[in-house]
Amino acid sequence: MTSGKINTILITGGCGFIGKQLAGRLRKQKNPPSLIILDNHSAGTFKDLSPFVDDAATIARNDLKSSRPLPCVSVVTGDVDDSEVVRAVVERSTAIVHLAAHTNVTTSLEHPESCFSTNIQGVFNLFESARHAGINRIVFASSNAAVGEWNMPLHEDLPARPISPYGATKLFGESMVHSYVSSYGMSCIALRFANVYGSYSLHKSSVAAKFLKNIISGTPLTVYGDGKQTRDYVNVNDILDAIETALLRTDVSGVFQIGTGKATSILEFISILEKITGRSLEIVTKPERRGEIVHNLTNPQAASRILDFKCKTKLEDGLADMWRWMLEASQ
Numbered sequence: 001m002t003s004g005k006i007n008t009i010l011i012t013g014g015c016g017f018i019g020k021q022l023a024g025r026l027r028k029q030k031n032p033p034s035l036i037i038l039d040n041h042s043a044g045t046f047k048d049l050s051p052f053v054d055d056a057a058t059i060a061r062n063d064l065k066s067s068r069p070l071p072c073v074s075v076v077t078g079d080v081d082d083s084e085v086v087r088a089v090v091e092r093s094t095a096i097v098h099l100a101a102h103t104n105v106t107t108s109l110e111h112p113e114s115c116f117s118t119n120i121q122g123v124f125n126l127f128e129s130a131r132h133a134g135i136n137r138i139v140f141a142s143s144n145a146a147v148g149e150w151n152m153p154l155h156e157d158l159p160a161r162p163i164s165p166y167g168a169t170k171l172f173g174e175s176m177v178h179s180y181v182s183s184y185g186m187s188c189i190a191l192r193f194a195n196v197y198g199s200y201s202l203h204k205s206s207v208a209a210k211f212l213k214n215i216i217s218g219t220p221l222t223v224y225g226d227g228k229q230t231r232d233y234v235n236v237n238d239i240l241d242a243i244e245t246a247l248l249r250t251d252v253s254g255v256f257q258i259g260t261g262k263a264t265s266i267l268e269f270i271s272i273l274e275k276i277t278g279r280s281l282e283i284v285t286k287p288e289r290r291g292e293i294v295h296n297l298t299n300p301q302a303a304s305r306i307l308d309f310k311c312k313t314k315l316e317d318g319l320a321d322m323w324r325w326m327l328e329a330s331q
Helices: 017-027 061-065 083-091 105-110 112-133 165-184 207-217 236-248 266-277 301-306 315-329
Strands: 008-012 034-039 056-058 073-077 095-098 137-143 188-193 195-197 221-224 233-235 254-258 283-286
Touching: 008 017, 017 034, 017 236, 034 083, 061 073, 061 083, 073 083, 083 112, 095 112, 095 236, 105 112, 105 165, 112 137, 112 165, 137 165, 137 236, 165 188, 165 254, 188 236, 195 207, 195 236, 195 315, 207 221, 207 266, 207 315, 221 266, 233 236, 233 315, 236 254, 254 301, 266 315
Parallel strands: 008 034, 008 095, 034 073, 056 073, 095 137, 137 188, 188 254, 195 233, 221 283
Antiparallel strands: none
């Protein structure tokens, strides 16, 4: 059983887009916690941590079973659907941020078995290990895909009806939050991220990352459907703020929408990119894709009222920062 203090945080998927930046943010705190990062290196590697933490060290699974102190930032290679390694890293932690996931809607349609293995078996492994270890806090990264297609904006009281295997798996994770809070008295919170964008996302397949990479390479932007579909774009720095807030608010459990509350169509998004880059952009249109939500907008009032959290970054400012970073990273 762990003590009440959060002094060692497990970040699953900690080498990925959000995870590596979260690691850097946490290590810059006045009294930084130790970190254990579990990652299979499918969307990020140990090397990707170096711009954010300078004291990371890879460790073997057997090191977790030793009584010796771990490095300040310990990186363990493994998958969340491996119950043995999950149990080992959880037992050395006092809080968990669960970011590791199969995140692509399209590939979840093509290979739902892979999505379910990571996003369902992996989540079950994590919650069960946390229950037995007496973990004080779990922050679960969810998505608006768990809610499905509704009249906008999305809020926490809507009945969930996901329209993709990916969305269904995220709903499972949210159900684990509710059920383990109710059944076992655990402290768990799910944050439904809107569409996250930002720097350090070269490996991402998000709209912002793909479009900016296309602009740099001089290739056309592919738009699926009529381009009028809308998204709520939230900057990664606001996501990091939300996670830090959720880690501290152990008195609050449940599901919260995290977004700006502002809808932007794909065509409007491209117009902003033209303004930022100073380029006229060529567009290629293709049929809309199955399983993707047409309109996506978050109502962030519950997060504002209960967690005292609000997104701060304006889309144009966030994209301008991302553009500058992408230009430098591509050289």
